[in-house]
Amino acid sequence: xxxxxxxxxxxxxxxxxxxxxxxxxxxxxxxxxxxxxxxxxxxxxxxxxxxxxxxxxxxxxxxxxxxxxxxxxxxxxxxxxxxxxxxxxxxxxxxxxxxxxxxxxxxxxxxxxxxxxxxxxxxxxxxxxxxxxxxxxxxxxxxxxxxxxxxxxxxxxxxxxxxxxxxxxxxxxxxxxxxxxxxxxxxxxxxxxxxxxxxxxxxxxxxxxxxxxxxxxxxxxxxxxxxxxxxxxxxxxxxxxxxxxxxxxxxxxxxxxxxxxxxxxxxxxxxxxxxxxxxxxx
Ligand SMILES: [Zn+2]
Numbered sequence: 001x002x003x004x005x006x007x008x009x010x011x012x013x014x015x016x017x018x019x020x021x022x023x024x025x026x027x028x029x030x031x032x033x034x035x036x037x038x039x040x041x042x043x044x045x046x047x048x049x050x051x052x053x054x055x056x057x058x059x060x061x062x063x064x065x066x067x068x069x070x071x072x073x074x075x076x077x078x079x080x081x082x083x084x085x086x087x088x089x090x091x092x093x094x095x096x097x098x099x100x101x102x103x104x105x106x107x108x109x110x111x112x113x114x115x116x117x118x119x120x121x122x123x124x125x126x127x128x129x130x131x132x133x134x135x136x137x138x139x140x141x142x143x144x145x146x147x148x149x150x151x152x153x154x155x156x157x158x159x160x161x162x163x164x165x166x167x168x169x170x171x172x173x174x175x176x177x178x179x180x181x182x183x184x185x186x187x188x189x190x191x192x193x194x195x196x197x198x199x200x201x202x203x204x205x206x207x208x209x210x211x212x213x214x215x216x217x218x219x220x221x222x223x224x225x226x227x228x229x230x231x232x233x234x235x236x237x238x239x240x241x242x243x244x245x246x247x248x249x250x251x252x253x254x255x256x257x258x259x260x261x262x263x264x265x266x267x268x269x270x271x272x273x274x275x276x277x278x279x280x281x282x
Pocket of ligand 1: 223224225226256257258259260261
C-alpha cells in the first residue's frame with residue numbers, strides 16, 4: 001500500500017468525497033515515540049482525519065486538529081498543510097490504558113484550526129460529546145458549516161485510513177440520495193477500510209452510482225520545526241532561566257517533540273535567544 005489521498009465526486013448528485021490511506025507517514029509519526037496501542041490508534045485516526053479535511057484547503061497554509069482533554073491523553077494534535085506534509089503528537093500519554101475515545105480524551109473540546117499563510121487564522125471548536133473522532137467532526141460540520149458530512153476512520157498502529165462524504169456547499173439537500181450513499185458506506189468493515197485502496201473500495205460500494213475518481217496525492221510526514229522556531233520557544237523561558245541553564249550545563253540542549261530532532265545552543269547563541277547580550281560569567 002502506498003500513502004494516498006484521493007478525491008472523488010458523484011456524477012449524478014451533489015456529493016463529494018475523499019479517501020485516505022496512510023502507512024509510511026503513520027509509521028514516521030509513531031517512530032521514536034512509545035505510544036500505548038490505544039493512543040497509537042487514536043493518533044492514526046487524527047492524521048487520517050486531518051488529511052481528509054486538509055483536502056478542502058484552497059490556499060497555502062496549515063490545518064490542525066487538537067484536543068486538550070481531561071482523559072488519559074492530556075494533549076493530542078495532528079497538523080497538515082496544503083503540501084500534505086503532516087506531523088502529530090500525543091503528549092503525556094505513556095500511561096494510557098484505554099482504547100476508548102471517551103476515556104482517552106475525557107471531556108473537553110476539539111479545536112480545528114486553519115492557518116493560512118496570508119490572511120487571518122480561523123478556529124472552530126466542537127465539544128467532545130461523541131463516541132469517536134469521526135462523530136465529533138460530523139457534529140462540527142453540522143453545527144458550524146451546516147454541511148452534511150460523514151467520516152469513517154480506522155487505524156491499527158500500522159495503517160491509518162479514512163473515508164469522508166460531504167454534500168457540496170451549493171447543493172440543495174437531497175436526503176434520499178445522501179442516505180443511500182451513507183448507508184452503503186456504513187457497510188464497510190474496519191479491516192476493509194484499512195486494507196482497500198480507493199478504487200477498489202469505491203467500486204465495491206458504488207458500482208451503481210457513477211463517480212469520478214481524481215489522481216492520488218501523497219501525504220507524508222515532515223516536521224515543520226526549525227532552529228528559528230525553537231529559538232523563539234526558548235526565548236519565552238526568559239533571560240534568567242536561560243542564563244542559569246547555560247552556566248550550569250555549558251549549553252542548552254533541547255529536542256523537537258514531534259520528530260525528536262536535537263537542537264543545541266551555546267553562549268554564542270544567547271543574544272539571538274533573548275535579544276540581549278551574552279551572559280556574564282562569574
Ligand atoms: Zn520537529
